[in-house]
Amino acid sequence: MGGIDEKPRGDTAVTDRVNPRVGNLAARVRRSVSDASDVLWRRWEQAARWQRWLVYLMLIGLAIVAPSPVIGSFMSPFTDWPSLLFNPIGVYVLLALGLNVVVGYAGLLDLGYVAFFAIGAYTLAYFSTTYGWLFWPTLVVGVTLAAVSGVILGAPTLRLRGDYLAIVTLGFGEIVRITAVNTDEIGGARGITNIPHPPNLFGVQFLLDPLPYYYIILSLIILVIIFSIRLERSRVGRAWAAIREDEDAAELMGVPTFRFKLLAFATGALVGGMAGVVFAGKVIFIEPNNFPFILSATILAAVVLGGSGNIPGVILGAFLIAWLPERFRGLAEYRILFFGAVLVAVMALRPEGLLPSRRRRAELREGSGGMGRLGGEVSCASASSEVISAEARQ
């Protein structure tokens, strides 16, 4: 069973490189991309501590100067670049980082992630317009409410597995949206208008200029990245990895799987709520249609496209998914059509995502971690013949 890639991968990218002339074009592209990323990974693993810090600082510096018009002129000739950087790019990256905890770390499939985003946004919109709450304390409240709703959703449903969880979370996302449409208290289908902007902070005014919002979301993103990395390398992260790879084995080894799954859900929800509050603080007006199912799907696509479980990959995926359709606004309406086609093509060429972590890729090869293999043990006749011909030629 299986194709060429089934062969155990050595530590060096050179020894296991299959003859590049074997296979069709798609397979060749797939291999060369994966070789290139292997080389990069090895560089990174061998780099000294100060070199890594240098890279981190450079990346943060790049993010700080990103809104400059020089960069904007080629990144986004059709739309205002700084506002694009806030929404969708910043918002998507933050959401993808949050969903990454659920999907990438704990291996749970959440198709209703947008619900937490909505809960955060509605918290700010409702409390600030009705009771005049200020932005910063409401950020804390919104994050807490989102996390609590994550627990409320997770408590009954996390005993389910894989696809059942997917459909229940999808249902939850729709329930939240429909409830918002049907509840007049929070504006019904018309939504909530005149959401106040955040108050001044360090003398910076928050008005229509997207720049200050971009820096808020950038600092939140950096915070969440640090938080995610620390979590991943802690006992919690190891428990998540164990659950993701084999839930039964983890349970038998004494990992309280249910509690850790709940924690993953709450953590993801918390980040989603955070993004929602900041989003609502910028846009002045929200309505239920801001939170459709397709947004959940898009964020999930960003996570998987980038390489779920790997933070640089997830950020890259979210950036590409947010940026490409805007960059190619020249294609007008056809960009969503292309988006769909690109998703199919990338998954066919590189199902593990653009920048998967090593561990994740090994898991996916083995069939654990990604909810198992497609078609289980089924292998295509053509795939085995491909292996035979590849071996014969070598």
Added chain:
Amino acid sequence: MVWNDVVAQFGPSTIGGLAFGSIYALIALGYTMVYGVLRLINFAHSEIFMIGTFAALFVLNLVDLSAPLSGLALVGMLLLLIVVAMAVSGGAAVLLEQVAYRPLRRHGASRLAALISAIGASIFLQELFALIVIPDVFHRPQQGGRLPVPGPRLVNRDVLFSIGNANVRTDQLIVIVAALIMMVLLNQLVNRSRIGRGIRATAQDPEAAVLMGVSIDGIVRLTFLLGGAMAGVAGVLYLMEFEVTNYFVGFALGIKAFTSAVLGGIGNLRGALLGGILLGLIENWGAIFFGSQWKDVIAFIVLVVVLLFRPTGILGESLQKARA
């Protein structure tokens, strides 16, 4: 809420729920069969249904009905529509499998990747219809492809007979009966025929099935073909009942249909029927008490409750006999 109102609405709601539920059940069959064989949520199945509604609409536009049909003409017309929609939807489903799933299956990709591919295919098909097919093929460039496309009235809404205070209309009866016939036929095919045995064998144990000489690729293609054809029938019935369709019509119905499949026990053909009918009934009954705007919420809450007490659905996963 006056109790008499509830009693008065109960009968009509039940009939409406049965008709809705039959359509859910037909779509659910596609989800359940593909899930049984590949363990994949075929997210783009809702678009296969959407294509079915447009295939039926295309034929109706060609025929250019002047008045609603009845009698033999109606039966003949329905048969024609069903055959065309089955062919188109089934073909689209096979093509979908070829393009979006087969490459991933060949690499042994993760099911998560397949799900993303499915979502991509779903977006692609919706946009393809909204941007190209609806404006060009259905001649609506001015209105744009995103607005609903109305269809002609195929059958008069006469009351055929009444059960208590519930009036059964012709169109509702056709939906229920046609859906039942299709499901019985499919059930016979899967349980009695040689290819049906292949499907069941693959669902239970693909490896053993291969060793016994079952062609996996063929079975997968067949599964998509059958599921797509059922979605095509659902498309015809939907168009007849609601007389309107749009590029986004599959989304809500697809979610409901998948919910039905899970409710009845995914991978189980009879479960899909039971789940679909139950979901239709519960939704309509719930709407009496809470108002029809809460229909979808009720449906999902029921799903969560059922899954809590019976995680494998009401009838359990029988097509694959609870594969680990």
